[in-house]
Structure formats: structure tokens, C-alpha cells
Amino acid sequence: MVRSISLLACKTCIFILLLCFYLPFSFARDNITLNHSISDGETIISIGQIFELGFFTPGNGSNNDPRRYVGIWYKSDPKTIVWVANRDSPLNKKNGVCGIGEDGNLAIFDEHKNSVWKANVSVPPKGMVKLLDSGNLQILSNSLSVIWESFKHPTDTFLPGMKMDGNLVLKSWESNDNPAEGEFKFQLEGNQYTIRRERLIIYWQSRVSGDFMSDDILPMVSSLLSNSDRSNKTYKFGHNETTISSFSKKYRRLVMYFNGKVQYLTRLSESAPWDLTWKEPMNRCDEFKACGNSERCSNSENSNGVAKILNFKPLKVNKVGKPDEKFQVSSENDCKEECLKDCYCQAYSNETSQVRGVTSVTRNTTCWIWSNDLNNIQFEDTNGGREIHLRVQPNFSPEPKQTKQDGGPNNINNQFKQWPLAFAVTVASVLALAFAVFYIFTRKAKVKKQEAGKRVDRLRRAK
Ligand SMILES: *[C@@H]1O[C@H](CO)[C@@H](O)[C@H](O)[C@H]1NC(C)=O
Ligand SMILES: *[C@@H]1O[C@H](CO)[C@@H](O)[C@H](O)[C@H]1NC(C)=O
Ligand SMILES: *[C@@H]1O[C@H](CO)[C@@H](O)[C@H](O)[C@H]1NC(C)=O
Ligand SMILES: *[C@@H]1O[C@H](CO)[C@@H](O)[C@H](O)[C@H]1NC(C)=O
Ligand SMILES: *[C@@H]1O[C@H](CO)[C@@H](O)[C@H](O)[C@H]1NC(C)=O
Numbered sequence: 001m002v003r004s005i006s007l008l009a010c011k012t013c014i015f016i017l018l019l020c021f022y023l024p025f026s027f028a029r030d031n032i033t034l035n036h037s038i039s040d041g042e043t044i045i046s047i048g049q050i051f052e053l054g055f056f057t058p059g060n061g062s063n064n065d066p067r068r069y070v071g072i073w074y075k076s077d078p079k080t081i082v083w084v085a086n087r088d089s090p091l092n093k094k095n096g097v098c099g100i101g102e103d104g105n106l107a108i109f110d111e112h113k114n115s116v117w118k119a120n121v122s123v124p125p126k127g128m129v130k131l132l133d134s135g136n137l138q139i140l141s142n143s144l145s146v147i148w149e150s151f152k153h154p155t156d157t158f159l160p161g162m163k164m165d166g167n168l169v170l171k172s173w174e175s176n177d178n179p180a181e182g183e184f185k186f187q188l189e190g191n192q193y194t195i196r197r198e199r200l201i202i203y204w205q206s207r208v209s210g211d212f213m214s215d216d217i218l219p220m221v222s223s224l225l226s227n228s229d230r231s232n233k234t235y236k237f238g239h240n241e242t243t244i245s246s247f248s249k250k251y252r253r254l255v256m257y258f259n260g261k262v263q264y265l266t267r268l269s270e271s272a273p274w275d276l277t278w279k280e281p282m283n284r285c286d287e288f289k290a291c292g293n294s295e296r297c298s299n300s301e302n303s304n305g306v307a308k309i310l311n312f313k314p315l316k317v318n319k320v321g322k323p324d325e326k327f328q329v330s331s332e333n334d335c336k337e338e339c340l341k342d343c344y345c346q347a348y349s350n351e352t353s354q355v356r357g358v359t360s361v362t363r364n365t366t367c368w369i370w371s372n373d374l375n376n377i378q379f380e381d382t383n384g385g386r387e388i389h390l391r392v393q394p395n396f397s398p399e400p401k402q403t404k405q406d407g408g409p410n411n412i413n414n415q416f417k418q419w420p421l422a423f424a425v426t427v428a429s430v431l432a433l434a435f436a437v438f439y440i441f442t443r444k445a446k447v448k449k450q451e452a453g454k455r456v457d458r459l460r461r462a463k
């Protein structure tokens with residue numbers, strides 16, 4: 001009797017235990033339906049336990065931070081947010097609801113049932129919203145066809161399965177802990193990947209052409225972006241040759257970061273940390289911060305690699321090459337500022353016109369920016385023509401270059417001080433030779449670069 005009771009108790013115990021383990025799996029929904037929304041604190045989880053959708057507060061989770069967003073993250077890595085629904089309109093209390101509203105829209109509601117975000121498509125009565133193992137949130141019709149998907153409306157993260165076509169844009173967060181739309185956009189334009197900052201200024205552009213295979217974009221990345229992962233090519237990854245398919249979809253993503261860098265991250269397993277495999281722009285001179293306001297960056301100028309170019313010289317020209325950018329600004333000064341902010345801006349031009357409204361006159365200023373080539377400028381000192389403002393260096397004096405920054409002979413000698421002298425001398429001379437070759441090559445590259453500068457010089461002389 002006692003034995004059978006204890007057996008029963010034990011069985012119950014095991015049953016409860018099993019239930020406890022089983023519960024989170026059997027009851028983790030992967031869908032939102034008309035009758036089932038999620039409140040703050042609840043989540044839905046993709047069927048393979050890979051992605052999770054719910055409410056979150058970005059950043060280090062200070063208790064005083066009231067902002068609540070709905071987003072998708074890796075279940076194994078809740079800190080890595082791959083998608084944010086209401087990026088520009090956080091809730092400020094933990095009482096939001098994400099569900100299908102009376103108008104049939106998938107939406108996020110505050111405590112007063114006002115929607116702060118909606119997907120703008122109507123979910124049919126028997127349709128549903130489903131989170132897939134790819135990280136894609138889909139709205140499905142009655143017949144289970146896809147009528148909306150987050151993969152077509154990404155935030156800053158590109159996941160395997162998305163396709164970078166002309167319509168897809170990754171928009172950076174505003175900062176590390178603010179998912180609002182930031183300054184940088186990554187997209188495909190023609191057959192080049194570009195990063196654009198704020199308005200229309202090109203910040204980085206891949207030299208990709210044809211089928212996206214070139215030096216400055218990792219083949220794995222272009223294959224990911226063009227969703228052609230099924231190709232059986234082997235790629236060099238670190239020291240190893242590997243195929244794309246050897247990297248599970250769970251372990252790769254590409255992010256347009258708030259600092260202007262697009263980064264490709266991989267990890268070897270679900271618990272492994274993310275490794276930075278590739279990023280652009282890589283060159284410090286291409287960095288946004290390296291040539292911020294009023295500075296023009298150069299790899300070789302002075303110690304910190306930044307040379308100030310604040311001056312503009314107005315010129316009348318009657319024919320100029322096509323500008324690289326054209327946009328509306330509120331004053332000539334804004335146009336100038338935009339030029340100063342762009343590392344590659346060589347000249348700007350503004351045209352201010354007055355627009356007469358019924359009661360007032362507004363000024364309308366159009367700003368043109370030349371970033372690449374001033375090749376086609378023609379001068380005429382006669383009247384007419386357009387005024388452009390050419391960026392000029394105050395004291396332009398090309399100095400011969402001395403030693404290189406890193407890897408120069410001095411560093412190496414210091415490092416290898418304790419080695420036997422003869423060996424060190426051998427190493428040093430081999431390195432010196434290598435260095436000389438390297439130097440000659442970089443000189444050659446530099447001469448090419450300087451041609452653009454000389455053009456600017458010629459223009460000044462012409463004036
Ligand atoms: C939604 O998820 C629950 C729990 O996984 C499942 O029982 C239900 O069938 C799903 N609904 C639909 C419409 O697939
Ligand atoms: C949703 O709720 C309505 C009304 O309560 C009910 O008629 C309908 O059957 C429910 N649908 C599902 C899928 O449970
Ligand atoms: C979070 O905390 C770490 C370490 O204290 C800090 O380096 C990081 O900048 C913080 N992140 C944010 C978004 O505040
Ligand atoms: C829905 O439409 C509104 C108004 O046009 C727009 O502001 C919002 O961005 C749209 N939402 C999505 C997810 O596209
Ligand atoms: C990929 O390469 C492997 C090994 O070379 C080969 O066995 C396999 O058939 C290839 N798959 C495709 C789809 O070409």
C-alpha cells in the first residue's frame with residue numbers, strides 16, 4: 001500500500017517534472033492570430049527555437065529606461081536584435097500589446113489601444129502572423145500565402161534568406177541603444193552596394209560590378225546579399241577554404257551599424273560569440289568620424305591622418321560635369337556644411353530661388369555636390385555661367401613622404417631586439433627590401449590619387 005502510494009507519488013513527480021521541461025516547448029507559440037495577441041512580457045518563438053519576438057528595451061536595460069519596442073532576436077542571444085517594428089515610436093510603459101487590431105492590421109497598441117505602429121496590411125480573419133526559423137515574420141492569408149513579411153521591411157540587419165534587390169534598404173540605428181532610424185543606409189544601386197549618409201551623399205561604394213565578385217566585397221557577403229547561397233563555390237575564409245553552406249543560416253548576419261560601417265558577422269555555434277568577418281569601409285580615411293566636420297582625411301598627410309580643408313574658392317564656370325548629388329537645403333551655408341562633411345566633396349554650388357506663397361515668400365535653395373570628378377569643368381571669365389565653390393587646401397605643399405605608420409623598420413627592430421644580431425640583421429634586410437617594394441607600389445598608387453588633386457591645382461592656376 002505504502003509502496004504503491006510512493007510509486008504513485010513518484011510517477012506524479014516524474015510527470016510534473018516532464019511537464020515542466022515540456023511546457024515551454026509545447027506552449028511556445030510561433031504565431032499571433034485574431035484571438036491571440038501578445039502582451040509585454042510574452043513572446044512568440046519560431047518552431048525550431050531559433051528566433052523570438054517580443055517586447056524589449058535596448059541598451060543595458062537600466063530600470064529607469066521606459067522605452068519598449070517590439071523586436072525579433074536570436075533566442076540564444078537575446079541581446080542581438082535583428083528587427084524592430086516600432087523603431088521610431090517606442091511605448092513608454094510595459095503594458096503594450098502586439099496583435100491584430102479591429103481593422104485587421106497587425107499593430108502595436110499602447111494602454112489606450114492606440115496603435116503606435118502597424119504593418120499596413122489587413123490580416124484576413126483566418127489568417128495569421130507567424131515567426132519563422134529564418135527570423136522572418138510573415139503575415140499569411142487564409143490560404144497561407146504571404147501577404148507581408150519583415151524580410152521585405154528590414155531595419156538594420158540582413159539575414160540569410162533576404163534578397164538585396166533595388167527595393168531593400170538597411171537603415172542603421174541612431175545609436176548603440178536607439179533603434180530609431182539613423183544616418184546610414186545600405187542598399188544596392190545599379191550593381192553597386194552603397195552606404196549613404198543622411199541625405200544623398202555617398203559615403204562608401206563598393207567597386208562591385210557584373211556579378212558582384214570583386215576584391216572589396218567578400219564573395220561570401222555578396223552571395224549572401226544576392227541570396228545565391230546555394231552555389232557550391234568554395235571561398236577562402238581566414239586560412240581555410242570553406243563553402244557557404246558549411247555556415248548555418250543561424251550563424252550569419254550583415255548589419256548596417258550606426259557608426260557607418262556595414263559588418264558581416266559569423267559565429268561557429270549557437271553559443272559562440274559573433275566574429276567580425278568583414279566590414280566596409282575599412283580604410284580609416286573612409287571613416288565617417290575620421291573626416292568629420294571641416295576636415296578632409298588623407299592616409300598620408302600628417303600624424304593623425306587628417307588634413308583640414310576649410311577653404312572654398314568661388315569660381316564662375318560655364319560648364320561642369322554632372323554633380324554627384326542634388327538636394328534641397330535651407331541655406332547656402334547648409335550646402336557648404338554638407339560638402340565639408342563629405343570626405344570626397346570637391347565642390348558645391350547653390351541656387352537660391354524665391355517661392356511666392358499666398359502670404360509669404362519662402363526661399364528655396366538647391367544644393368549640388370561634386371564628390372568624384374571635376375573633369376568636365378570649363379571656365380569662362382565672362383558673365384553668365386554658374387558659380388561653384390571649389391574646396392581648396394590653404395597651404396598646399398606636397399611634401400616627400402618619410403616612414404610608414406605601422407610595420408616600419410623601427411618597430412620591427414625594437415621587437416626583435418633580443419634576437420642574435422646576425423639573424424636580426426638578416427630579418428631586417430629582408431624586411432627592408434619588402435618595405436622598399438611596398439613603398440614603391442604605394443607611391444605608384446599615390447601618384448594616381450594625386451592626379452585628382454593636380455586637377456584642382458590646374459583649376460586654380462587657370463583662374
Ligand atoms: C499557433 O501556435 C500554436 C502553438 O504552437 C499552435 O497550437 C497553433 O496551431 C498555431 N496556430 C496556427 C493557426 O498555426
Ligand atoms: C476566435 O474568437 C471568435 C470569437 O470569440 C471565435 O468565433 C473563433 O472561432 C475564434 N477563432 C479561433 C481560430 O479560435
Ligand atoms: C553597456 O555597458 C557597457 C559596459 O558597462 C558599456 O561599455 C556600453 O557602452 C553600454 N552600452 C550602452 C548602450 O549603454
Ligand atoms: C504604415 O503607414 C504609415 C502611414 O503611411 C507609415 O508612416 C508607416 O511607416 C507604415 N508602416 C509600415 C510598417 O510600413
Ligand atoms: C558540391 O560539391 C560537392 C563536392 O565537390 C559535390 O559532391 C556536390 O555534388 C556539389 N553540389 C552541387 C549542388 O553542385
Ligand SMILES: *[C@@H]1O[C@H](CO)[C@@H](O)[C@H](O)[C@H]1NC(C)=O
Pocket residue numbers: 237238239240
Ligand atoms: C581552420 O582549420 C583549422 C585546422 O584545420 C581549424 O582548427 C579551424 O577551426 C578552422 N577555422 C575555421 C574558421 O573554420
Ligand SMILES: *[C@@H]1O[C@H](CO)[C@@H](O)[C@H](O)[C@H]1NC(C)=O
Pocket residue numbers: 331332350351352353387
Ligand atoms: C547662393 O546662396 C547665396 C547666399 O544665400 C546667394 O547670395 C546666391 O545668390 C546663391 N546662388 C545662386 C546661384 O542662387
Ligand SMILES: *[C@@H]1O[C@H](CO)[C@@H](O)[C@H](O)[C@H]1NC(C)=O
Pocket residue numbers: 328355364365366
Ligand atoms: C525648390 O526648387 C526645386 C528645383 O527648382 C524644385 O524641384 C522644388 O520643388 C522646389 N521646392 C519648393 C518647396 O518649392
